[in-house]
Amino acid sequence: MTTIDTATITVELPDAFDPRWSRLPGIQVDDRRLTIDPAEYFFRFESNTWLVADWELVKSQLLDVDETAESAVEQLALDFVKKHGESTSDATRVLTTAHGVYSYLLREEHLAGLGLPQITAHHLRMLREAATLMALNKVELDGHISNVGPCWFFPAATSVVFDLDDETGGMLDEVYHGGWFNEHRRVESIKAHAALGGRLVHGCQSVPDQSGGVVAPYGASMANFRDDLAEFKAGWIEQVYAHRVTAAE
Secondary structure, eight states: OSOOOEEEEEEESSSSGGGGGGSSEEEEEETTEEEEEEHHHHOOOOOOOOEOOHHHHHHHTTTTTTOOSSSSSHHHHHHHHHHHHHEOOHHHHHHHHHHHHHHTTGGGGGGGTTTTTTTHHHHHHHHHHHHHTTTOEEEESSOOOEEEGHHHSSHHHHHHHHHHOOHHHHHHHHIIIIITHHHHHHHHHHGGGGTTTEEESSSSSOOOOOOOOHHHHHHHHHHHHHHHHHHHHHHHHHHHHTOOOTTTO
């Protein structure tokens, strides 16, 4: 449900997106150009502002900073967001920033150390594209989830777009929110996500259960986040799956 009015979002990214993203309502892909109609794309769209920091600044001033016994990596990221974070209503800036963040975090050089030979560079592209779109989702400080798009439900959305079976979609989701982020990756992720104004949090437990991930502001109520998510997810997951293309089609 859309509760605020907003203009169509158009962004041209450095890399082409898979044209099959257009299978989902409200999104059209033309090579590197994405066009999103928020009224059709989002299940819930209550906020058209996001907190971001300049990705180039994150790269130059945060990524190479090491935590100490007095200043944990989370504190480094929080201090950076406090100092450099900016509120923006420019969704194209959010998507461009997210593309930079996830191109860095989900880069191919990490494949060799992942321990999952079935995950390929093509799978990383799927992850990068979905994660870029997920950056438009939003959680408020009180834990209320104000923006929800189909990419919140990662296995469902990727099954529609990339024709993945449930097992492969679940495995990819596990890589995204679990096995990929060992401690080294987790530290890297915390720093990089400062560009999106917070930290990556997941509603999922030990296995993919479509509870999704979002970049939440530091200090957001995770108890309220959990309760809000539990109320809406089942019906919206079903709506995403309804856009699957069958073999007959």
